[in-house]
Amino acid sequence: MSYSALEQHFEQLHHLQHLGAICGWDQATMMPAGGNEARAEALGTLAVLCHQQLQDERLSDWFGEAKSEALSAGQQQSLAEMERSWRDATLLPQDLVRARSLAGSRCEHAWRSLRPANDWAGFLPLFEEVVALSREAAGARADALGLSRYDSLLELYEPGMRSQTLDALFNDLNQWLPGLITQVQEKQRNESVLQPAGPFATEQQKALGLEVMAKLGFDFNRGRLDVSVHPFCGGVSDDVRLTTRYDENDAAQALMGIIHETGHARYEQSLPAQWRKLPVGQARSMGVHESQSLFFEMQLGRHPAFLRQLSPLLNQHLGEQAAFAPDNLARLYTRVQPGFIRVDADEVTYPAHVMLRYQIERDLIEGNLEPRHVPERWDQLMQQYLGLSTKGDYKNGCLQDIHWTDGSFGYFPSYTLGAIYAAQLAEDMQQQLGRFEQLLSGDLAPVFNWLQQHIWQHASLLSTEELLQQASGQSLSSAPFRRHLEQRYLG
Amino acid sequence: MSYSALEQHFEQLHHLQHLGAICGWDQATMMPAGGNEARAEALGTLAVLCHQQLQDERLSDWFGEAKSEALSAGQQQSLAEMERSWRDATLLPQDLVRARSLAGSRCEHAWRSLRPANDWAGFLPLFEEVVALSREAAGARADALGLSRYDSLLELYEPGMRSQTLDALFNDLNQWLPGLITQVQEKQRNESVLQPAGPFATEQQKALGLEVMAKLGFDFNRGRLDVSVHPFCGGVSDDVRLTTRYDENDAAQALMGIIHETGHARYEQSLPAQWRKLPVGQARSMGVHESQSLFFEMQLGRHPAFLRQLSPLLNQHLGEQAAFAPDNLARLYTRVQPGFIRVDADEVTYPAHVMLRYQIERDLIEGNLEPRHVPERWDQLMQQYLGLSTKGDYKNGCLQDIHWTDGSFGYFPSYTLGAIYAAQLAEDMQQQLGRFEQLLSGDLAPVFNWLQQHIWQHASLLSTEELLQQASGQSLSSAPFRRHLEQRYLG
Numbered sequence: 014m015s016y017s018a019l020e021q022h023f024e025q026l027h028h029l030q031h032l033g034a035i036c037g038w039d040q041a042t043m044m045p046a047g048g049n050e051a052r053a054e055a056l057g058t059l060a061v062l063c064h065q066q067l068q069d070e071r072l073s074d075w076f077g078e079a080k081s082e083a084l085s086a087g088q089q090q091s092l093a094e095m096e097r098s099w100r101d102a103t104l105l106p107q108d109l110v111r112a113r114s115l116a117g118s119r120c121e122h123a124w125r126s127l128r129p130a131n132d133w134a135g136f137l138p139l140f141e142e143v144v145a146l147s148r149e150a151a152g153a154r155a156d157a158l159g160l161s162r163y164d165s166l167l168e169l170y171e172p173g174m175r176s177q178t179l180d181a182l183f184n185d186l187n188q189w190l191p192g193l194i195t196q197v198q199e200k201q202r203n204e205s206v207l208q209p210a211g212p213f214a215t216e217q218q219k220a221l222g223l224e225v226m227a228k229l230g231f232d233f234n235r236g237r238l239d240v241s242v243h244p245f246c247g248g249v250s251d252d253v254r255l256t257t258r259y260d261e262n263d264a265a266q267a268l269m270g271i272i273h274e275t276g277h278a279r280y281e282q283s284l285p286a287q288w289r290k291l292p293v294g295q296a297r298s299m300g301v302h303e304s305q306s307l308f309f310e311m312q313l314g315r316h317p318a319f320l321r322q323l324s325p326l327l328n329q330h331l332g333e334q335a336a337f338a339p340d341n342l343a344r345l346y347t348r349v350q351p352g353f354i355r356v357d358a359d360e361v362t363y364p365a366h367v368m369l370r371y372q373i374e375r376d377l378i379e380g381n382l383e384p385r386h387v388p389e390r391w392d393q394l395m396q397q398y399l400g401l402s403t404k405g406d407y408k409n410g411c412l413q414d415i416h417w418t419d420g421s422f423g424y425f426p427s428y429t430l431g432a433i434y435a436a437q438l439a440e441d442m443q444q445q446l447g448r449f450e451q452l453l454s455g456d457l458a459p460v461f462n463w464l465q466q467h468i469w470q471h472a473s474l475l476s477t478e479e480l481l482q483q484a485s486g487q488s489l490s491s492a493p494f495r496r497h498l499e500q501r502y503l504g
Numbered sequence: 505m506s507y508s509a510l511e512q513h514f515e516q517l518h519h520l521q522h523l524g525a526i527c528g529w530d531q532a533t534m535m536p537a538g539g540n541e542a543r544a545e546a547l548g549t550l551a552v553l554c555h556q557q558l559q560d561e562r563l564s565d566w567f568g569e570a571k572s573e574a575l576s577a578g579q580q581q582s583l584a585e586m587e588r589s590w591r592d593a594t595l596l597p598q599d600l601v602r603a604r605s606l607a608g609s610r611c612e613h614a615w616r617s618l619r620p621a622n623d624w625a626g627f628l629p630l631f632e633e634v635v636a637l638s639r640e641a642a643g644a645r646a647d648a649l650g651l652s653r654y655d656s657l658l659e660l661y662e663p664g665m666r667s668q669t670l671d672a673l674f675n676d677l678n679q680w681l682p683g684l685i686t687q688v689q690e691k692q693r694n695e696s697v698l699q700p701a702g703p704f705a706t707e708q709q710k711a712l713g714l715e716v717m718a719k720l721g722f723d724f725n726r727g728r729l730d731v732s733v734h735p736f737c738g739g740v741s742d743d744v745r746l747t748t749r750y751d752e753n754d755a756a757q758a759l760m761g762i763i764h765e766t767g768h769a770r771y772e773q774s775l776p777a778q779w780r781k782l783p784v785g786q787a788r789s790m791g792v793h794e795s796q797s798l799f800f801e802m803q804l805g806r807h808p809a810f811l812r813q814l815s816p817l818l819n820q821h822l823g824e825q826a827a828f829a830p831d832n833l834a835r836l837y838t839r840v841q842p843g844f845i846r847v848d849a850d851e852v853t854y855p856a857h858v859m860l861r862y863q864i865e866r867d868l869i870e871g872n873l874e875p876r877h878v879p880e881r882w883d884q885l886m887q888q889y890l891g892l893s894t895k896g897d898y899k900n901g902c903l904q905d906i907h908w909t910d911g912s913f914g915y916f917p918s919y920t921l922g923a924i925y926a927a928q929l930a931e932d933m934q935q936q937l938g939r940f941e942q943l944l945s946g947d948l949a950p951v952f953n954w955l956q957q958h959i960w961q962h963a964s965l966l967s968t969e970e971l972l973q974q975a976s977g978q979s980l981s982s983a984p985f986r987r988h989l990e991q992r993y994l995g
Binding site for chain 2: 057
């Protein structure tokens with residue numbers, strides 16, 4: 014049976030990806046510096062091998078035949094997801110894949126020193142190469158998929174999402190978000206917030222983090238917590254490797270980082286065992302993944318009811334102080350301050366950073382903006398959204414992110430889609446289970462059971478739109494996100 | 505050029521083995537229990553892939569053609585080592601490989617519970633299957649290589665070694681070792697040895713271990729120290745993963761374990777960079793590998809001059825006590841006591857454990873002994889060599905080792921060959937550089953430079969016999985080992 018042959022083939026691919034995930038985690042957490050060259054070569058060989066696995070000549074026939082085989086609904090969706098992986102891996106000509114990979118590596122590598130040097134002129138030619146090749150790739154994908162160029166890239170990170178939808182969503186946000194930011198700043202102007210006084214020893218922060226992860230249902234029998242420069246959630250479903258970094262002077266933010274990554278981790282750990290080794294058993298999309306981390310961090314983690322549970326743990330692990338009182342924690346964790354850097358942004362200003370990037374990358378890929386004009390456009394949009402100028406400051410402007418350096422255009426919207434999905438889910442959940450004020454003040458099992466039932470267990474068996482529909486009967490909408498922000502920040 | 509094609513092919517294999525080595529290390533040190541099933545599957549897929557890499561149909565032609573290409577001496581040896589890997593992987597029919605692997609897994613798995621239960625009767629049928637298949641494999645290898653059955657297995661672990669040589673070596677040992685053991689026990693009877701009084705916190709033991717590793721030249725930029733149930737030295741040359749285990753009541757033995765593994769590690773870290781990704785760039789053999797760990801542990805680590813350097817470090821990290829005085833350490837680390845368990849044996853009685861196993865496994869494979877008679881033979885040889893009876897005590901007798909459960913016949917001699925090589929090297933080194941009493945009392949760089957020059961840098965470019973010859977002008981001989989034991993234990 015061709016469907017079975019496909020399953021076996023993709024399970025083997027999954028095993029190879031498992032080795033890559035663990036060795037990648039090791040590279041970021043455990044590996045001594047001198048091991049890097051050999052590791053990079055080994056992982057490079059593995060990447061080629063995985064690609065070859067997807068280019069096997071038998072696949073085309075198997076897909077053709079499997080479609081006429083008697084398959085369950087789950088198998089049909091599994092077949093579709095296998096075909097999507099195959100199509101994404103084989104759609105572009107090999108020369109273009111190689112050229113993109115090369116240009117991306119070169120640009121990313123140079124960026125690591127050009128950014129601190131604020132050297133836009135040095136970056137531009139490398140970036141132009143990346144953009145040119147990304148346009149070419151987008152063009153090839155667009156032709157094959159019958160989508161616009163930019164949508165064909167978006168499809169890689171959030172299948173089914175279109176720029177038309179994003180335009181509508183972001184136009185709406187643009188109507189009310191800048192005003193909201195001003196209002197919140199006005200309201201918070203006279204608020205007094207105590208900053209926790211460090212230093213906080215790494216070991217104590219780690220003990221606190223582990224206890225909070227346990228409270229959030231992380232399964233330590235199938236995962237662990239370690240340290241890396243850039244926190245991430247890696248590994249495989251049965252062995253989730255979550256990382257964080259500790260700042261001895263800022264335990265509060267590190268803790269929120271752990272809560273964020275635990276959201277990713279619980280999604281991974283709760284994917285359905287039956288499909289775990291197949292594409293259909295993987296997380297739905299980048300946006301849905303981010304919705305789980307942001308549900309944990311923003312909806313749950315910064316909610317006053319949860320902070321009342323967190324407060325005694327902070328006192329216990331880090332030493333008692335007034336800054337850890339629930340009311341102060343609530344103020345501390347909801348401070349709004351427009352800034353230059355996306356990764357440091359608060360919940361309210363974050364979407365502005367994403368909208369700006371979306372507009373620029375969409376226009377770059379569609380050919381409506383040239384790379385050399387990016388800084389000007391960046392400055393203009395930063396002024397419009399956050400009232401900040403980045404003129405001449407490339408380092409804290411358009412050179413701040415890694416995403417574009419290797420051509421990952423289409424990724425940025427996932428962050429704000431995640432925030433919007435999370436707000437929708439939180440609203441739906443509260444309608445069904447009761448208000449967070451109650452729900453988050455005791456045992457959190459009902460919250461996780463709800464997510465398990467509506468999101469986690471479905472992996473990629475449903476589309477993102479179907480996930481939202483069956484959780485709430487509602488389509489994608491920014492209204493719950495707006496209500497959430499207004500209630501939390503102006504209520 | 506076919507030789508180049510072979511190099512590329514084997515380098516790719518090396519990269520895959522790299523991923524396996526790191527994921528295997530992770531499995532033993534970092535992985536949560538729940539991740540085991542997925543990991544076993546992933547590593548199983550990798551093993552199949554590595555095997556396929558060696559069964560590539562083009563290899564036969566490439567080997568044929570490469571032999572008539574203009575190659576340097578190093579390339580010729582490299583070609584020979586690639587061919588050896590290829591031959592070892594392809595010599596046996598696939599059905600036999602699979603059957604052995606299956607029977608081995610089954611027997612090893614059962615052994616884990618049968619050993620504690622002292623259940624020889626339960627073990628026997630599984631073991632008979634393993635022996636039968638190992639005989640078949642040995643037969644096929646013997647035919648192809650023109651060797652005796654047992655020698656064809658020996659060739660896997662110590663290329664070039666023959667049972668005729670081992671018989672002579674062990675017959676010689678058998679002449680003087682049992683008497684020596686009795687004499688040493690007699691001499692030590694009235695010796696008073698202080699046992700270090702614990703407990704010793706794991707963190708302190710680790711700090712001590714790290715300092716001793718640094719003193720022994722371990723390169724922490726290309727390796728690290730962690731904890732596993734069964735200590736080993738894994739990873740790859742540029743990223744050596746050394747493990748140990750800590751017993752809070754016995755810091756002294758854990759430290760010797762680290763010194764032992766550091767010997768393996770320095771060999772790995774010092775293999776020639778030029779050949780690192782090819783078979784010829786790997787360690788020469790199991791016996792030569794063990795010679796390095798035993799040189800570090802026995803020749804160097806337990807020498808009074810080195811113990812004088814170790815003493816202040818023990819006092820510093822574990823707290824001062826009389827047991828850490830150099831003289832007491834020297835007595836503590838040279839206690840001789842015949843016992844049932846090989847892995848707990850001291851330097852003097854250890855060869856008896858190996859000789860016994862060698863005689864049994866050689867006869868098993870050659871068809872001169874049947875599995876059901878192993879316990880009887882074991883008991884008889886234990887009485888002969890160490891004056892101990894294992895009648896009815898299978899757990900501490902023939903069921904104690906993992907090696908035979910998966911059919912690794914031919915491995916055991918490596919341990920004693922390593923001890924004999926190490927003694928030869930130590931004698932040669934002292935003839936060239938001066939006595940250990942001086943050499944080991946200061947900076948150890950000359951010792952390591954000598955090993956680098958005579959052993960490490962040659963990887964598999966020379967045979968074991970050539971390594972010994974060029975280090976000393978001497979062939980394999982047990983005389984230095986005897987002189988070493990007599991001097992240290994009776995001198």
